[in-house]
Amino acid sequence: MLGLYFSGTGNSKYCIEKFLQEYDPKAEAFSIEEEELPKKMEQHKELVFSYPVQFSNLPKIVRDFVNQHQQIWRGKRIFVIATMGLFSGDGAGILARMLQQYGAVITGGLHLKMPDSISDEKALKRPIEENRLLVANAGKKAAEAARNTRKGTPPQDGIGPFCHLAGLFGQRLYFYNRTKHYTDKLKIDSSSCIGCGQCAAVCPMKNITVVDGSAKSGDQCTMCYRCISRCPQQCITLLGKRVVEQCRLERYL
Template identity: 65%
Template sequence: MLGIYFSGTGNSKYCIEKFVQTYDSKAKAFSIEDKELLQHIEKHETIVFSYPVQYSNIPKILRDFIDNNKTLWKGKRVFVIATMGLFSGDGSGVLARLLKKYGAVVIGGLHLKMPDSIGDEKALKRSLEKNKELIRNAEKKIEQAVRQLRENKPTQEGLGIWYQLAGLFGQRLYFINKTKRYTDKLKIDSQKCIGCKRCVTLCPMKNIRMNDKIAVSDNQCTMCYRCVNNCPRQAITLLGRQVVEQSVVEKYL
């Protein structure tokens, strides 16, 4: 078993590592940013994906990774984990259908509610204890899903027509352009930026660069929220106007 993930604030990484290691203590999970990942994919028949849902859809960076390596998925048995702040409808299903298009055999799906990572919006903010509870509940669901997979009765969350309709009419139909292309909406406050380069290092798209010791953004943001949640001066925003809470998974463990 091989784990593959894309993770912004660590939720999806934490969940897939917990899943694959519970199933097999020797199993490992790799980010789509890992340069050696393609070699690992070729050696494994069963693959578990994990990613954060965005508007009931796949982050652009992950969709590009799947599309750019479409020949690798034929015949692979895939299980999809979707992490989310609330409800995505068919979070696992939307990625599952893309992989199936390239010949993968979808064996199951799992939805895990995790702490909200959108640091500059108040909508889904919860207390520290509530977020810790979300983590505990996710761990229990993972353990149960692993048991069912071992019994050849994998969970089917997010798969099927009713889940698909829920995802389509719940968010995806109205926000399709949010994830269809990369965004240029990332904002960096030059008055707050101290030039630490942390955002430059963290950005999976290399979308942030230094300009005269101040970080500036280009037009290739995949909305992972790493920079927003890790900037020491809270100088970066994307959807909102100011940072409400910086959230990374380690905060709730």
């Protein structure tokens, strides 16, 4: 088995690693940003794909990756892991259906509740101990799912027509445009920016550059919140007006 993932603040990477540790300790997981990943995927029949749900939908970067490599998916047996801050009816199902269109066989799905990664909104913020418990429970659930998958009874979270309706009417129908395109709404306060370049270094879209000692953003943000959770000056925002909490996974381990 080979693991592939997209992870903003570390949630989805953590969960796929916990799954693979139990399923096959020799199996490796790679970010979809790695250039050599498509070649590795061609060498494996079984895949597990982990990613964060955004507004009950796929991050744009994940959708583009799937479309760009559509020839690889045919005949692959794929288990889908979706991480989320709140309930998502078909978080795993939205990717499962897309992969099935390209000939993949979906073996199951897993929903894992993790700390919210939206750093500039108060709505889903929890005490740090509660987030630590979420992470611990997600790790246990991922390991249990791996054991059941190995036995031939993988979980089916988010798979099926009722889950599809729950996801559609839960958020996706109302917020579809949030993830349909990359966004140009990332804001960097130039008066606070020190030009350290940490945001540019972690951006998966190469959407941030440092010019004349200050970071500048473009119009290709995939809303992963890496830069916002990394900035030492907390001078980057996206959905909100100020950073409430920097939500990197290591805070909760």
